[in-house]
Amino acid sequence: MELxxxxxxxxxxxxxxxxxxxxxxxxIIAIGSLIYHKGPNWGVEFTGGTEIHIKxxxxxxxxxxxxxxxxxxxxxxVVQQLGLTGDHEYLIRFSPxxxxxxxxxxxxxxxxNIIATNESFKGGSIQRVDYxxxxxxxxxxxxxxxxxxxxxxxILIYVMIRFELGFALGAxxxxxxxxxxxxxxxxxxxxxxxxxLVAALLTVIGFSVNDTxxxxxxxxxxxxxxxxxxxxxxxxxxxxxxxxxTILTSITVFMVLIPLFIFGGSxxxxxxxxxxxxxxxxxxxxxxxxxxxxxxxxxRKGSS
Amino acid sequence: MRASRGWILTILIVTxxxxxxxxxxxxxxxxxxxxxxxFPDRGIRLGLDLKGGIFLLIGVDSEKGxxxxxxxxxxxxxxxxxxxxxxxxxxxxxxxxxxxQFFSKADLDKAKSVADTNFNEIxxxxxxxxxxxxxxxxxxxxxxxxxxIDQVKQVIENRVAELGLVEPSIQKAGDxxxxxxxxxxxxxxxxxxxxxxxxxxxxxxxxxxxxxxTEETVLAGLGVANPxxxxxxxxMLIPGNTGAENEKFFVASADSQVTGESLSxxxxxxxxxxxxxxxFSFKGEGASKxxxxxxxxxxxxxxxxxxxxxxxxxxIQERITAQGRITGDFTTDEAKDLALVLRSGALPxxxxxxxxxxxxxxxxxESIDKGKISMxxxxxxxxxxxxFFYRLQGVVADIALILNMLFIMGFLSAFGVTLTxxxxxxxxxxxxxxxxxxxxxxxxIKEELRTGKSPLAAIDAGYGRSLWTVLDANxxxxxxxxxxxxxxxxxxxxxxxxxxxxxxSTVFSNVxxxxxxxxxxxxxxxVPAISI
Numbered sequence: 001m002e003l004x005x006x007x008x009x010x011x012x013x014x015x016x017x018x019x020x021x022x023x024x025x026x027x028i029i030a031i032g033s034l035i036y037h038k039g040p041n042w043g044v045e046f047t048g049g050t051e052i053h054i055k056x057x058x059x060x061x062x063x064x065x066x067x068x069x070x071x072x073x074x075x076x077x078v079v080q081q082l083g084l085t086g087d088h089e090y091l092i093r094f095s096p097x098x099x100x101x102x103x104x105x106x107x108x109x110x111x112x113n114i115i116a117t118n119e120s121f122k123g124g125s126i127q128r129v130d131y132x133x134x135x136x137x138x139x140x141x142x143x144x145x146x147x148x149x150x151x152x153x154x155i156l157i158y159v160m161i162r163f164e165l166g167f168a169l170g171a172x173x174x175x176x177x178x179x180x181x182x183x184x185x186x187x188x189x190x191x192x193x194x195x196x197l198v199a200a201l202l203t204v205i206g207f208s209v210n211d212t213x214x215x216x217x218x219x220x221x222x223x224x225x226x227x228x229x230x231x232x233x234x235x236x237x238x239x240x241x242x243x244x245x246t247i248l249t250s251i252t253v254f255m256v257l258i259p260l261f262i263f264g265g266s267x268x269x270x271x272x273x274x275x276x277x278x279x280x281x282x283x284x285x286x287x288x289x290x291x292x293x294x295x296x297x298x299x300r301k302g303s304s
Numbered sequence: 305m306r307a308s309r310g311w312i313l314t315i316l317i318v319t320x321x322x323x324x325x326x327x328x329x330x331x332x333x334x335x336x337x338x339x340x341x342x343f344p345d346r347g348i349r350l351g352l353d354l355k356g357g358i359f360l361l362i363g364v365d366s367e368k369g370x371x372x373x374x375x376x377x378x379x380x381x382x383x384x385x386x387x388x389x390x391x392x393x394x395x396x397x398x399x400x401x402x403x404x405q406f407f408s409k410a411d412l413d414k415a416k417s418v419a420d421t422n423f424n425e426i427x428x429x430x431x432x433x434x435x436x437x438x439x440x441x442x443x444x445x446x447x448x449x450x451x452x453i454d455q456v457k458q459v460i461e462n463r464v465a466e467l468g469l470v471e472p473s474i475q476k477a478g479d480x481x482x483x484x485x486x487x488x489x490x491x492x493x494x495x496x497x498x499x500x501x502x503x504x505x506x507x508x509x510x511x512x513x514x515x516x517x518t519e520e521t522v523l524a525g526l527g528v529a530n531p532x533x534x535x536x537x538x539x540m541l542i543p544g545n546t547g548a549e550n551e552k553f554f555v556a557s558a559d560s561q562v563t564g565e566s567l568s569x570x571x572x573x574x575x576x577x578x579x580x581x582x583x584f585s586f587k588g589e590g591a592s593k594x595x596x597x598x599x600x601x602x603x604x605x606x607x608x609x610x611x612x613x614x615x616x617x618x619x620i621q622e623r624i625t626a627q628g629r630i631t632g633d634f635t636t637d638e639a640k641d642l643a644l645v646l647r648s649g650a651l652p653x654x655x656x657x658x659x660x661x662x663x664x665x666x667x668x669x670e671s672i673d674k675g676k677i678s679m680x681x682x683x684x685x686x687x688x689x690x691x692f693f694y695r696l697q698g699v700v701a702d703i704a705l706i707l708n709m710l711f712i713m714g715f716l717s718a719f720g721v722t723l724t725x726x727x728x729x730x731x732x733x734x735x736x737x738x739x740x741x742x743x744x745x746x747x748x749i750k751e752e753l754r755t756g757k758s759p760l761a762a763i764d765a766g767y768g769r770s771l772w773t774v775l776d777a778n779x780x781x782x783x784x785x786x787x788x789x790x791x792x793x794x795x796x797x798x799x800x801x802x803x804x805x806x807x808x809s810t811v812f813s814n815v816x817x818x819x820x821x822x823x824x825x826x827x828x829x830x831v832p833a834i835s836i
Contacts, residue, residue: 001693001694001695002750006754053668055670100478102478127668127669127670127671128664128665128666128667128668130666131477131483132475139793140793140794140795140796143791143792143793143796144792144793144796146791147787147788147790147791147792147796148788150787150791151783151784151787151788154783154784154786154787155780155783155784158779158780158783159780162776171780195353195725195726195794195795196667196725196726196729198726198795198796199725199726199729199730199795199799200729202726202729202730202788202796202799203729203730203732203733203799205784206733206737206781206784206785206803207733207736209777209780209781209784210737210740210777210778210780210781213773213776213777213780214740214744214773214777216776217772217773217776217777218773221769241751242744242747244747245740245743245744245747248693248743248747249736249739249740249743251689252686252689252690252736252739252740252743253736255682255685255686255689256679256682256683256685256686256732256736257682258682259678259679259681259682259685260675260678260679260682262678263674263677263678263681264671264674264675264678265668265670265671265672265673265674265675266668266671267667267668267671267675267725268671268674268675268678271725271729275732
């Protein structure tokens with residue numbers, strides 16, 4: 001079975017320049033949102049504190065939930081909708097200063113009371129109660145960032161050995177591009193940045209690198225075979241030769257992610273959201289950032 | 305690569321091995337007991353987020369830390385003043401203050417100056433009549449208490465880590481509690497974890513003065529009426545549990561010249577009768593102290609006191625420095641656990657288990673059920689899609705994919721990796737890359753067919769040309785995964801572990817398994833066309 005007519009050639013290279021502006025715009029929006037929201041909306045794993053996940057029988061506004069909870073004497077820091085609107089799932093968060101460990105049991109009893117008596121809370125249930133001591137998460141994030149930077153250096157070295165420096169830089173730039181934009185998407189949607197999202201982000205990085213290398217490999221092969229063509233033609237040829245694969249792989253990736261996004265439940269929902277954004281951006285950047293950078297690097301070297 | 309016997313055998317062996325490693329996962333506790341000796345007997349462990357586990361709330365007696373601090377001030381003063389031949393008349397402690405009484409005003413003045421130079425920073429020093437009082441400053445008390453909790457947490461972390469349980473969560477909760485969550489622990493593990501955590505593991509070495517079957521006989525042997533009289537002689541009464549009926553009580557020196565703090569290691573050994581024992585070794589200063597203690601007391605008996613009970617009391621034959629052994633009535637597991645707690649150090653202050661319960665998955669049971677169903681839906685869609693799009697080759701890819709899953713699970717269980725949500729993310733990435741690998745190879749075969757190659761030549765060229773594409777993509781990701789595993793912690797490590805194992809298995813199933821199955825179908829036949 002053929003997806004595209006053999007010999008189909010789309011002119012990607014001419015669209016690389018406008019694409020760069022799209023990417024720059026996306027990065028500015030992403031960073032802008034991160035600044036506006038004062039960094040990611042860190043989950044309880046990172047800030048420390050108490051997090052209570054409840055599921056109600058019907059839709060109740062965040063303001064109503066906040067107001068009702070204030071009667072317990074423990075006004076929550078944040079009340080947040082989880083998952084899709086129809087799930088009626090909410091996250092209640094307290095900072096460690098607001099509710100001490102010893103008081104969680106009291107609050108839980110109060111909350112159970114409310115669920116039993118309050119009209120809009122009736123039929124609800126407490127899904128989980130999590131207490132996280134402070135200072136656990138900061139260390140984790142610090143180490144994660146160091147690990148990712150070292151990972152990038154590893155990629156840089158391997159790709160430089162197997163390909164050449166321009167490819168290596170292109171792959172890492174695309175990876176950083178994908179990470180920033182995905183982080184921006186999480187920030188714009190005001191999703192809670194949990195450990196699950198850290199895992200999703202790492203997956204996005206892996207996906208991005210894999211996708212880039214596949215296209216690079218074909219460009220490299222073309223360079224060896226037909227050295228007479230210009231770098232622009234070689235890259236365009238490579239992207240087109242792998243186009244069927246890019247489309248088919250994307251189809252299978254979305255076959256897995258879309259059910260997760262729709263039916264996955266609140267926690268998995270955000271996880272799948274991150275992966276979907278990352279997969280789209282990762283596929284796009286392999287062509288329009290990583291490959292475009294290879295052209296830029298070669299032409300710059302050629303002219304100098 | 306031909307479908308040689310060697311390759312077919314390799315695939316079969318890996319498949320059987322994976323199934324074997326996974327047996328405990330499917331059969332649970334019904335695997336026979338000899339199984340554990342040959343293979344891991346635990347199967348795949350699920351993390352706290354996916355399965356829940358046990359939850360222990362531990363109260364730390366941090367006030368004891370303050371008491372110890374006051375004791376050490378007293379000991380310090382005692383030592384310092386001894387040099388000036390000043391004797392302390394008596395002392396008392398309450399909450400966060402210490403009072404020392406002296407015989408004369410001159411002694412007190414001298415003591416006051418020693419106290420001022422050494423303890424002015426941490427306590428308010430006052431004098432009254434012939435007594436000197438130290439009242440620890442509030443900030444310092446808080447500091448001491450916090451340090452005690454931090455130390456307890458560290459010791460517990462070491463101990464739980466040595467048990468080989470991956471990804472337990474240990475954190476401070478409130479002012480003087482520690483919250484421990486251990487994923488998916490079985491009933492057998494549960495008791496063991498509690499025992500290991502509670503164990504103070506204070507090891508002391510003392511010289512024995514007398515032994516006896518009852519408290520009375522051992523005291524009578526020394527001519528004293530009650531245990532209080534022993535104190536004046538610098539001795540104390542200690543219960544014994546050495547297995548000898550006529551030695552249930554010991555009298556030994558009150559001070560311990562050498563303690564477990566000087567240990568550099570401890571491990572399970574067997575004594576000359578083949579009974580489990582624990583051997584220990586000393587480091588630097590500890591070794592020389594132990595040497596002095598044993599040299600000065602050759603012919604005497606050395607009491608090895610663990611958590612306030614004498615475990616064994618061998619007669620000292622010669623000067624011992626580096627090594628020693630604790631024998632007693634241990635089972636192998638008990639000796640192993642004792643070695644573990646000795647290695648990880650003693651708890652600085654006593655702890656108490658305040659709450660113990662099993663907790664559900666931290667991601668929420670419903671979330672997990674929904675996630676599971678959606679993953680299965682996604683997986684089935686991909687399998688159908690591959691078979692639909694690539695026909696027979698698609699089915700080959702599906703078989704390779706399912707075997708790949710099996711291999712990954714088998715090795716996860718062999719390495720005892722605890723599977724958590726980040727781990728599953730790593731798994732999703734690998735399986736995605738596996739499907740991608742198949743697509744790359746199949747598209748390449750189609751390209752080769754278009755150039756007019758025969759089916760067999762196209763398969764050869766397709767696999768051959770894509771080999772380095774698949775390898776480069778996977779190796780780059782593997783390098784990242786290994787770096788993340790090395791430098792990351794907790795969830796990052798979990799992600800990296802499944803990803804690393806996954807990539808290796810994926811390359812094997814893409815490059816070897818799918819290829820060999822394809823060759824089995826087409827090789828040696830004159831095929832007019834391939835189903836792709």
